[in-house]
Amino acid sequence: MSKCRPCVITLLTDFGYQDAYVGIIKGVITGINPVVKIIDICHNVSPQNILNGAYLLYTSYKYFPAGTIHVAIVDPGVGSKRDIVCVKTRNYLFVVPNNGILSFVVKEEKPEYIIRITNNKYFLPSISNTFHGRDIFAPVAAYLSLEIKLRQLGKKINQLELLDILAVKAKNNEQLEGNIIYVDRFGNLITNITKQHIKSLEINYKYLKILIGKKKIVGMSKNYADVNKGKPLALFGSTGFLEISISHGNAQKYFKVNKIIEEDKDLIFFCEK
Amino acid sequence: MSKCRPCVITLLTDFGYQDAYVGIIKGVITGINPVVKIIDICHNVSPQNILNGAYLLYTSYKYFPAGTIHVAIVDPGVGSKRDIVCVKTRNYLFVVPNNGILSFVVKEEKPEYIIRITNNKYFLPSISNTFHGRDIFAPVAAYLSLEIKLRQLGKKINQLELLDILAVKAKNNEQLEGNIIYVDRFGNLITNITKQHIKSLEINYKYLKILIGKKKIVGMSKNYADVNKGKPLALFGSTGFLEISISHGNAQKYFKVNKIIEEDKDLIFFCEK
Amino acid sequence: MSKCRPCVITLLTDFGYQDAYVGIIKGVITGINPVVKIIDICHNVSPQNILNGAYLLYTSYKYFPAGTIHVAIVDPGVGSKRDIVCVKTRNYLFVVPNNGILSFVVKEEKPEYIIRITNNKYFLPSISNTFHGRDIFAPVAAYLSLEIKLRQLGKKINQLELLDILAVKAKNNEQLEGNIIYVDRFGNLITNITKQHIKSLEINYKYLKILIGKKKIVGMSKNYADVNKGKPLALFGSTGFLEISISHGNAQKYFKVNKIIEEDKDLIFFCEK
Numbered sequence: 001m002s003k004c005r006p007c008v009i010t011l012l013t014d015f016g017y018q019d020a021y022v023g024i025i026k027g028v029i030t031g032i033n034p035v036v037k038i039i040d041i042c043h044n045v046s047p048q049n050i051l052n053g054a055y056l057l058y059t060s061y062k063y064f065p066a067g068t069i070h071v072a073i074v075d076p077g078v079g080s081k082r083d084i085v086c087v088k089t090r091n092y093l094f095v096v097p098n099n100g101i102l103s104f105v106v107k108e109e110k111p112e113y114i115i116r117i118t119n120n121k122y123f124l125p126s127i128s129n130t131f132h133g134r135d136i137f138a139p140v141a142a143y144l145s146l147e148i149k150l151r152q153l154g155k156k157i158n159q160l161e162l163l164d165i166l167a168v169k170a171k172n173n174e175q176l177e178g179n180i181i182y183v184d185r186f187g188n189l190i191t192n193i194t195k196q197h198i199k200s201l202e203i204n205y206k207y208l209k210i211l212i213g214k215k216k217i218v219g220m221s222k223n224y225a226d227v228n229k230g231k232p233l234a235l236f237g238s239t240g241f242l243e244i245s246i247s248h249g250n251a252q253k254y255f256k257v258n259k260i261i262e263e264d265k266d267l268i269f270f271c272e273k
Numbered sequence: 274m275s276k277c278r279p280c281v282i283t284l285l286t287d288f289g290y291q292d293a294y295v296g297i298i299k300g301v302i303t304g305i306n307p308v309v310k311i312i313d314i315c316h317n318v319s320p321q322n323i324l325n326g327a328y329l330l331y332t333s334y335k336y337f338p339a340g341t342i343h344v345a346i347v348d349p350g351v352g353s354k355r356d357i358v359c360v361k362t363r364n365y366l367f368v369v370p371n372n373g374i375l376s377f378v379v380k381e382e383k384p385e386y387i388i389r390i391t392n393n394k395y396f397l398p399s400i401s402n403t404f405h406g407r408d409i410f411a412p413v414a415a416y417l418s419l420e421i422k423l424r425q426l427g428k429k430i431n432q433l434e435l436l437d438i439l440a441v442k443a444k445n446n447e448q449l450e451g452n453i454i455y456v457d458r459f460g461n462l463i464t465n466i467t468k469q470h471i472k473s474l475e476i477n478y479k480y481l482k483i484l485i486g487k488k489k490i491v492g493m494s495k496n497y498a499d500v501n502k503g504k505p506l507a508l509f510g511s512t513g514f515l516e517i518s519i520s521h522g523n524a525q526k527y528f529k530v531n532k533i534i535e536e537d538k539d540l541i542f543f544c545e546k
Numbered sequence: 547m548s549k550c551r552p553c554v555i556t557l558l559t560d561f562g563y564q565d566a567y568v569g570i571i572k573g574v575i576t577g578i579n580p581v582v583k584i585i586d587i588c589h590n591v592s593p594q595n596i597l598n599g600a601y602l603l604y605t606s607y608k609y610f611p612a613g614t615i616h617v618a619i620v621d622p623g624v625g626s627k628r629d630i631v632c633v634k635t636r637n638y639l640f641v642v643p644n645n646g647i648l649s650f651v652v653k654e655e656k657p658e659y660i661i662r663i664t665n666n667k668y669f670l671p672s673i674s675n676t677f678h679g680r681d682i683f684a685p686v687a688a689y690l691s692l693e694i695k696l697r698q699l700g701k702k703i704n705q706l707e708l709l710d711i712l713a714v715k716a717k718n719n720e721q722l723e724g725n726i727i728y729v730d731r732f733g734n735l736i737t738n739i740t741k742q743h744i745k746s747l748e749i750n751y752k753y754l755k756i757l758i759g760k761k762k763i764v765g766m767s768k769n770y771a772d773v774n775k776g777k778p779l780a781l782f783g784s785t786g787f788l789e790i791s792i793s794h795g796n797a798q799k800y801f802k803v804n805k806i807i808e809e810d811k812d813l814i815f816f817c818e819k
Contacts, residue, residue: 017316020314020329022315023283023312027337079495130510135511184567185564223626237674296588304610403769
């Protein structure tokens, strides 16, 4: 962590914007380190949906300056036996429940140390059973921004819990079977298919067939305005994944993808030669 | 207020996230004090619901560093005769409409001075009748963060308006009658019952009966994972009040508490031996 | 831009609060200028609704300190041929798509320079087709806050695209025909009628008749509490436009204005002698 720039702490949670939970966390952090910069990544992770949080963290963490402390709290196990960990990668520190929320991130940034956080010297004096964001995550992150040693937080462990994210299935170099892993505000459907996957099909983008339910899209687009208003299209989105969109419209509504994407999701689609 | 740390101004309003109102307030503050730190507590207070704002302020104000200036604007009387006041407690300053929004706070932190804010030297040059957040609250808070004297704002008054918050009714050391005072994003039902109230029943937590509508919960839980998925539970939440929750679920939906909690609310429930 | 105060960058977008888009933008800015102050104006502009964004920018930009860099991204043409421009006015810099989002602002603050932004030295190394907020707007704004010269961004152009905002129609000094241009969180209906327009009718405010659908309001109010609870009223709101409101209520629901206000809107109303 460079000393010449104010340290950054980011917050990603499922606490929403309806209650005071996020404000309280910022109060605790500011009380410990009044000059740290706190930046919200998002607080509308679908409640208790770890996959959702893992995806959002993956799309954003790398755009922050090296040394940033990322706090991500989607924590259905709060108050039970699950661990809270501090994970150091080459460029960042993560303070998270050990429940799979780093599943995407660790594909890009290997953990160098994983510490199970147990030292209550860095917690609030009184720990509730339901709001560890306030009582543990916030003060730990704030003390980390004051550059305490990681080892002061607890013992090193070797393994992180990871989500069993449904992998892309390939069939004879002819077909890929993928899943929707996220739906954004504009109704864009984000899949788990990357350019690498499509390359394996050895086909020119413009002949690629994408089947979603009973609808078919032929060819990849470059941008949302590439097809006529109201028409579906597929493109590689800003996160590097194949996305299904409607030009000037909403693919979630068009394809009736109304439900929250869950781990055991059934929104299978295909890319074919 | 310590001089060595940048002062903090918090904002709690019912302005929502759909309009530019909150951004405008931050612009005004920043124009007067460019180094003050502005932290959002919440802007989704149910429109014009003073009880809702009073509860959220109570759960959060104390987690901010001493010297913080809390600005809370839930102000159905804007532009009419209601007063705007600056309240100094041992640790904080509050800039609020005098309408009861400090009702919970003053149970913990006694007001040391109450000033009725009238000195338009600290207002914007032109005062609208509908947006005192921009024209009065924001500049007053910003000037306070520059450490002007409280007395410069106006005359001292002796009394704050307080909400007539429904008290817990006790019956023969056998039964408590309480109310839901807040529903959070996760659908947790927060009541006005505290540990002190339950202590008065002189009963082991595990035999306590909690009646809500026609449903009964027996015993208090320690955390949300203490009962099976989908089952109701009662615990003392992070704010110190008894909460009704569903493990990995939503108590608001389970108990069909769909309406906004109002002052004249009818969501009575009971704790019994 | 004064050097003694930390520069401010504001963000106004239609990115919402559900995804990580806004957080990512703040990460990019902070990586380039770690001390710049980033303030959200609003991120709930109705998706791809330029009029909506133009109105919100107009109501807020002037409340920020001189030298503020306003970034406004409502950009249905992202990735297509539309330009991104930097516009310098007397007091501010604007970084926006050239699609009419400055239509209201330029009525108050004349553009002194308009630069078409093309110098990819100030972009992220890799430019997606769908998220120029991250790849172009954010780094350009951050470099501007480091006080690079405008001319380094690209060539000067002479004209801004402007929205064809429906003007107020006057009839024989007897009647004004106006439109609803915005509905705020409280359900207040904001019109395109100003005090200047009403002056042209040469009538005492208290005799003015306002017709909206089949309902009639007589006289202008000073504030929301000026009429009985639940009754409609008209007043000049905090933005300077005539607003239709319900005392302690919601005019959007009362008048059944359920739809998003579009440019080709049909919510005509009249002010008459």
